[in-house]
Amino acid sequence: MSQYDVLCIGNAIVDILAECDDAFLVEHGIIKGAMNLVDAERSALLYSHMGPAIEASGGCAGNTAAGVASFGGTAAFFGKVSNDKLGDIYRHDIRAQGVAFDTKPLAGNPPTATSMIFVTPDGERSMNTYLGACIELGPEDVEADKAAAAKVTYFEGYLWDPPRAKEAIRLTAQHAHAAGREVSMTLSDPFCVDRYRSEFLDLMRSKTVDIVFANESEVKSLYQTSSFETALDLIRKDCKLAAVTRSEKGSVVVSSSETAAVPAIEIERLVDTTGAGDLYAAGFLFGYTNGRSLTDCARLGSLAAGLCIQQIGPRPRQNLREEAQRAGLL
């Protein structure tokens, strides 16, 4: 019997969220809707220009792990914080959600990673991530027992940015596949795809990765096409299963033989898209590791993403299991 439904691996980041207008993004050279990597100096500069903010634990794969646990699934997480106050906060929040998190914190510098997230009036989030302690995640952080005990391992494409995380991923994937488990990834961001396109395609074609999560921009970037249909036909051949989100148009799940399209849930007010894709993956993977149909998996993903974008911050406050029961999905 599996000990975990999902093992997530990603950059362990504390989000610093504030609102701004579009002119602010232009003035400060921030690419809207993207994850902009920044060094310590630029991070400090942007913070000095940022309005009053709130802090919340984030990081894509961490958000997904928290989401799986909120659905009542069992989740574990690998990610590197430092031995500092924000590291304590990060550890508290993910453990308090019920996620197993035992990666050894870095003793000293660099500090725990932060992402300054600017939310514009349209709800779009533009991230400015200082990787900090995340650059030290490496194969020595792989807990073989958890990799073997998780039905699905899920990691973020962003892990190709720090230097040695990819070694941790390859090692985890070996443990997982040796135990007959599956491995999944998110393409993370169209610019991230642009940085690592051939490596991501190789992960899929070498069957290191079985299941791929992406949004429309990312899958188009992966295949360098402006046609969504073309991209969908191509990804169907490159992996066992792909779940592609399309914002208000819902999501499409494809395998070699199946296609399932699910609409987005109706929302009252779009507040902040931070974490939407991560929560979609949480709902999908919770459903997938609990034997639900692809359509139900996508519906659970849509529900979690829809709740996420109606509040500030990347992890919905609601208990997702109760919300799914209320929506008749569980």
Add this chain to the structure above:
Amino acid sequence: MSQYDVLCIGNAIVDILAECDDAFLVEHGIIKGAMNLVDAERSALLYSHMGPAIEASGGCAGNTAAGVASFGGTAAFFGKVSNDKLGDIYRHDIRAQGVAFDTKPLAGNPPTATSMIFVTPDGERSMNTYLGACIELGPEDVEADKAAAAKVTYFEGYLWDPPRAKEAIRLTAQHAHAAGREVSMTLSDPFCVDRYRSEFLDLMRSKTVDIVFANESEVKSLYQTSSFETALDLIRKDCKLAAVTRSEKGSVVVSSSETAAVPAIEIERLVDTTGAGDLYAAGFLFGYTNGRSLTDCARLGSLAAGLCIQQIGPRPRQNLREEAQRAGLL
């Protein structure tokens, strides 16, 4: 010409907010709706039992300063943080709101104060405050120029908890009154009133304090009466002006010759009462220092408090000036 509308003095606290049910409060011996003072050990214990949280700069008087600035008023703040990450966050947030904040941070321990705030499904908040660096605020932190340059100085009754802050208050009040300014305070909390009743009454009767903010429980506690009318009659004689909030019943402002009652604004959904009283004071003091009638002051207070309680955290995200214009109050 005054440089500042309002100078606020208070404990500089970073809030750590999470939701819980009422049983949690009972189980952990937390007095519901109150500010429970905790030491470092109990703070760590409660944190280990707290669910996933978010962090936001708080502290009553700091929230009021931020609110005055959000209305477009000029505000300054005295309060003690430590030279640590949460201290950086506190300084950032209050300065980013446009508040002048130059209190020298403490070098080293104790760390910046935190308050673990548990929000129950009824929206009530129960605070568990570890005063940390706040215990070091003293008369050496009084900036005489700011005290003399602010139309109104506002401080929190909570400052009677740390050992030397009351000396800072008395010194500030001397500077303020010497410059022909006014001094105001909030009674903060019914249990705080219980701890310092005679001292608070002495502050009012000695005319150290001209204007008093309180809620219904606090003013009843001050005069040890169960009759709101009795308490109101008594406070009217003890200070120049008193503004008493009554939650959904609105607020009543009394001077020796005037009484103004204003209803609460209609809200869609009560989410979290954290900061409601602080924001009422912000609206009131912004109006008061800008020559508005007592009724208008109370209306501005109600607006700010009403916006505050419809979101998580103590400082509303909206620009209060724009909201007041939209409501026809400015």
